[in-house]
Amino acid sequence: MSVLLETSLGDIVIDLEVDACPITCRNFLKLCKIYYYNLNAFFNVSKDFLAQTGDPTATGTGGQCVNAIINPKAPRYFVPELVPNLKHVQRGTVSMAVAPGIDGKFTGGSASQFFITLGNNIEYLDGKHAVFGHVVEGFDTLDKLNEVYTDSEGRPIKDVRIRHVVILDDPFTDPEGLVVPNEEPNKIPDDPNLVRIAEDEELFDDLPEEEAERQRRKAAAAASALTLEMVGDLPFANVRPPENVLFVCKLNSVTRDEDLELIFSRFGKIMSCQVIRDKKTGDSLQYAFIEFDKRDDAEQAYFKMQNVLIDDRRIWVDFSQSVARLNTHWSNDVRINRTHRKRDTFAGREDLVATRRYRASERDNEAGAYDLVFDERELEREHKDHMRSRSISPRRRSPSPSRDRYRDRDRNRDRDRDRNRRDA
Incomplete structure (x- = not known):
């Protein structure tokens, strides 16, 4: 008399000791018939010791015998059949777990929980749990079960469940009142929050x-x-660089914004083109950012302008990796509306407008265009410091009569000295 357990790790075929343990085997077969074990988890796995299942709650405290399912007033447990000559000698021994009694001994009875041994000669379990079957096929599945990763409580990190149970032979008649469901369950009976990794997911790819x-x-x-x-x-x-902005480097120091804009404008509408300059000196740092209106235009410019000769320099073009434009709090860009000839604020930062961190370019002064160069207030402070170092006040003083008189005296003295030298 055999039962096939289809698990998430493989199939296991169990031969039952129906002659030596009729009550236990009958209870086990009838629970299999009503799909009681379907989707049950192996909630306790100990390497080279045992793998326990048969508790719908997957806690080790649940489960009931078939009589209690038929009649809720019937006892939860039945008396275990401890046969002396059925021992836990071979790997693959199947035993019905016996709950401990009130006195702490294994006299409480059996319900639905059972386990399969994963090692040989486990004499510790003899006389304490009721052997009722042996695995005859599926030892490779037991090998996989023995190697699963478990937590501190012995539950596998990756779920191992009984997917389906097939009764190959059942010699017992159904008890009165046994109702077989029309279809198998499709929902796990235990708490889904206890599941670590689903059985259909890979623990290590x-x-x-x-x-x-x-x-x-x-x-x-x-x-x-x-x-x-x-x-x-x-x-x-999770910010990403804009896909419509190109980074252009290896520029000639004489290349200007309007030069680049004119060259790249043949690929599409340009929102801004800026050669980055030194804040103090205004010299080109020989790289620039070009923002297109459309991503496709930027891609076309990327493929066409790579290694092109501009002002006797072969430029390098790449997509911008900077995210500064997406964060206007730190952006110092000057946004220019060339259509309306109107200068907007520096990405919404009024403090940059107040400090006038720009100067009007000579070429576009009438157009209102500005290059980001330096702070005018900073230049004014530097000028004052320079004048102070020469002990000259930055403000022009009015002429002093006494100072002019001493200056005329010194001039007349020098003239008389030169005349005396010529006469001598």
């Missing part, structure tokens, strides 16, 4: 080295982005 390295770098980048968000360098961790 066996990925190629390149893919594994890519995922490690992605995780490291995500962690770094989160750190930068926490310290305030990024507006939010």
